[in-house]
Amino acid sequence: MTSIVFMGTPTFSVPILRMLHEEGYKILAVVTQPDRPVGRKKVLTPPPVKEEALRLGVPVIQPEKLRGSAELEQILALQPDLVVTAAFGQILPKVLLEAPRLGCINVHASLLPAYRGGAPIHQAILDGQKEAGVTIMYMAEKLDAGDMISQQAIPIEETDHTGSLFDKLSIVGRDLLKQTLPAIEDGTNNRTVQDETMVTYAHNISREQERVDWQQNARTIYNQVRGLHPWPVAYTTLEESNVKIWWAQIGSAKHTAVPGEVVHIAKDYFEIATGEGESIAVYDLQPAGKKRLSAEEYLRGTGAKLQIGDRFE
Known part of the structure; x- marks a missing residue:
């Protein structure tokens, strides 16, 4: 029986860990990020992978930083046949990469060599890609x-956002790993060197990427909204106060307004001018210091004074 140390942190990793357990692999330990404060009340919250590991009765190791740590020595002492990672969040040190008999493999949520880095799903949607996928790699x-x-590719649907694509690719990764592991165990797996001329990167999302530039066309802004939904969420400003745009769609209003101006107000949405004479219809938003609201709730309350010609910056 192949012994495994599994390393992962978010919900993306949970179905993969569950599959390894259900398939009867000997999971020696689960390595994940430390518990973090969450929400306005800063409640110390375990990562989803830790919760699943505890449910399965698997020991949990939570290094703040793996390199040079006592936790690293603990992992090495387990002498696993294989290390499997899926959105763990840290680069593994050389001593660990070289230790397992079958190596260290990663379930990466992109079609490598495209989108190396920590935010491949976000970036694929931000860039308006038509497909995404998972790569199992050394x-x-x-x-x-x-x-x-x-590798396994799937289409990115017009209504997909980062959250929905995370869920889809988590299942793709689970199934692809299940199919691939037997060949890794018996040494018959493929091994393809990445083409360095085709490499692109998907670095962690910056605050600058979250801010809407209304000069952009409607398609670009729509991709930004869905690429940042449900985290970290696109934002704009109105009267020098930040407003998060949780959900929007490409609008139908044609106009000659300045980008950022409100050009149409309906019962359950309002439209903001973008570049190229187009518009974005906002359906779900969150004013600074307020809870998340549907546009209908907003227009009945905080946004009741919103008028045609008001401008989001």
């Missing part, structure tokens, strides 16, 4: 640069 010291073992 890990290397360089970020997401290891040899590829297997």
Whole structure:
């Protein structure tokens, strides 16, 4: 029976861990990020992978930083046959990469060599890509640069956002890993070197990427809204106060207004002018210091004074 140390943190990783357990692999330990404060009340909250590991009765290791830590020595002492990672959040040190008999593999949520880095799903939607996917790969010291073992692509639907695509790719990753592991165990798996001329990166989302530029066309802004939904969420400003745009769609209003101006107000949405004479229809938003609201709730309350010609910056 192949012994595994599994390393992962968010909900993306949970179905993958569950599959390894259900398939009867010997999971020696689960390594995940430390518990973090969450929400306005800063409640110390365990990562989703920790909760699943505890449910399965698997020991949990939570290093703040893996390199040079006592937790690293603890992992090495387990002498796993294989290390499997899925959105763990840290680069593995060389001593760990070289330790397992079958190596260290990663379930990466992109079609490598495209979108190496920590936000491949966000970036694929931000860039308006038509497909996404998962790559099972050997890990290397360089970020997401290891040899590829297997890949599976799926279409990005027009209504997909980062949250829905995370859920889809988590299942794709689970199933692809299940199919790929037997070949890794018996040494018959493929091993394809990445084409360095085709490499692109998806770095963690910056605050600058979250701010809407109304000069952009409607398609670009729609991709931004859905690429940042449900986290970290696109935002704009109205009267020098931040407003989060939780959900919007490409609008139908044609106009000659300045980008950022309100050009149409309906019962359950309002439209904001974008570049190229187009518009974005806002359906779900959150004014600063307020709870998240539907546009209908907003227009009945806080936004009751919103008028045609008011401008979001």
